[in-house]
Amino acid sequence: MLGFGLAAAMAKDCSVVMATARSAHPHRFSTNSDPKILALPGTTWINKPLTTTEMKGPSTDVTLAA
Known part of the structure; x- marks a missing residue:
């Protein structure tokens, strides 16, 4: 498993080994x-983080019954 942006460095390290x-x-x-x-793989996500536009969805105000 590689963290974001580490694939090129890992490929170089493997070459040295x-x-x-x-x-x-x-x-x-x-x-x-x-x-x-x-070719090095592109970015992939298991659970892609929300972008700021996706976070600004409909209002989630909830009124609780007493």
Whole structure:
């Protein structure tokens, strides 16, 4: 799971780790380069926060019965 805006940094960190592992154990790898990341994913939400215009919905005034 990645927080907002961390995907590019995580891809760079993974590249460094893979290069280190490849230099330490070249017999375990069939190539000399990292796998290519075709495109980093865009922003996705499980529960997207409301925008300010969505927060200004109809009035929610409620009168309670006594």
